[in-house]
Amino acid sequence: MAAAIPKPPSLAGKVAIVTGASRGIGEAIAFDLASRGASVMITYTSASSEAKVENLIARIGSLKNGSSAASVKADLALPSSPQQIVDATLSAFATETIHILVNNAGIADNKPMVDMNAGDFDSTLLLNLRAPFFLTQGVRKHFPSTGGGRVINISSVAARGGFPNGSVYGASKAGLEALTRSWASEFGPAGHTVNAVSPGATQSDMLDQLDKAFVDSLRKSTPMENRLGTGQDIADIVSWLASEESRWVTGQTIAAAGGCIESIVIVVSSIAGEIFVIRDCSCKFI
Numbered sequence: 645m646a647a648a649i650p651k652p653p654s655l656a657g658k659v660a661i662v663t664g665a666s667r668g669i670g671e672a673i674a675f676d677l678a679s680r681g682a683s684v685m686i687t688y689t690s691a692s693s694e695a696k697v698e699n700l701i702a703r704i705g706s707l708k709n710g711s712s713a714a715s716v717k718a719d720l721a722l723p724s725s726p727q728q729i730v731d732a733t734l735s736a737f738a739t740e741t742i743h744i745l746v747n748n749a750g751i752a753d754n755k756p757m758v759d760m761n762a763g764d765f766d767s768t769l770l771l772n773l774r775a776p777f778f779l780t781q782g783v784r785k786h787f788p789s790t791g792g793g794r795v796i797n798i799s800s801v802a803a804r805g806g807f808p809n810g811s812v813y814g815a816s817k818a819g820l821e822a823l824t825r826s827w828a829s830e831f832g833p834a835g836h837t838v839n840a841v842s843p844g845a846t847q848s849d850m851l852d853q854l855d856k857a858f859v860d861s862l863r864k865s866t867p868m869e870n871r872l873g874t875g876q877d878i879a880d881i882v883s884w885l886a887s888e889e890s891r892w893v894t895g896q897t898i899a900a901a902g903g904c905i906e907s908i909v910i911v912v913s914s915i916a917g918e919i920f921v922i923r924d925c926s927c928k929f930i
């Protein structure tokens with residue numbers, strides 16, 4: 645395999661936190677931020693992910709580009725975890741400043757709404773919405789006083805798509821996009837940006853839990869190359885949002901989805917005076 649081309653050190657000296665960076669999209673984001681020079685705190689929660697985290701830290705160590713990495717095991721469903729992550733980051737990198745927060749950790753409890761109980765509802769909202777809220781609150785206190793802080797929330801096309809069996813997940817991501825816009829207003833005067841990235845179907849353990857025929861229909865109807873996204877497809881957008889070059893972009897949700905920006909197309913047609921509404925549950929560029 646050809647050696648990877650080193651990336652410009654656009655994030656040298658920056659301290660970043662990526663939640664849920666043990667695998668999937670978060671792992672790709674953490675590695676990409678480090679490959680651009682950042683010091684990255686990797687958060688995770690499962691004992692089964694410890695070896696993956698050690699491996700990621702070793703890969704970042706082998707970059708030898710001035711970046712560094714550390715990890716903290718914290719269940720983000722617990723109210724104490726946001727402060728634990730902030731404290732671990734300040735301690736690991738001997739700093740009082742955090743520049744970049746990527747709220748990536750998430751769960752998707754895909755069930756028909758009639759089968760969801762209050763516990764299912766709460767666990768999705770706790771991780772996908774409450775945890776980003778309080779982690780951002782904790783990190784905001786450590787943003788540089790001169791501006792340049794970055795919050796990047798990982799949303800989903802499900803926030804707007806109306807996928808079947810994904811109502812609470814979609815609502816949690818729609819809520820995250822609402823937080824994104826409000827925080828952009830609150831943090832903007834101090835020179836910090838807040839944006840969301842909205843992936844489409846992206847290869848990961850989470851995607852593997854979905855119905856194969858459904859995933860295949862999403863893949864086939866994704867305009868760009870009719871393929872699934874990769875973690876790197878998402879990480880490149882996140883790293884740009886983390887950089888100085890994105891300074892005039894805030895409060896936005898950027899779809900990183902190969903052209904799939906909505907998942908349901910409502911087609912209204914009229915035949916012989918009758919109105920028909922056709923609900924096409926696939927991924928279309930509209």
Ligand SMILES: NC(=O)c1ccc[n+]([C@@H]2O[C@H](COP(=O)([O-])OP(=O)(O)OC[C@H]3O[C@@H](n4cnc5c(N)ncnc54)[C@H](OP(=O)(O)O)[C@@H]3O)[C@@H](O)[C@H]2O)c1
Binds near residue numbers: 666750847
């Ligand atoms: N994959 C897709 O197609 C897709 C599409 C749109 C949006 N997204 C979003 O992208 C983000 C990453 O998804 P992914 O597909 O990479 O997911 P994934 O492969 O399932 O990885 C989930 C990550 O979140 C962490 N996590 C799960 N529960 C946690 C908890 N209670 N406390 C702390 N960390 C926890 C996991 O840590 P452990 O390894 O320790 O369990 C893991 O690092 C999510 O917000 C997801 O909603 C994904």
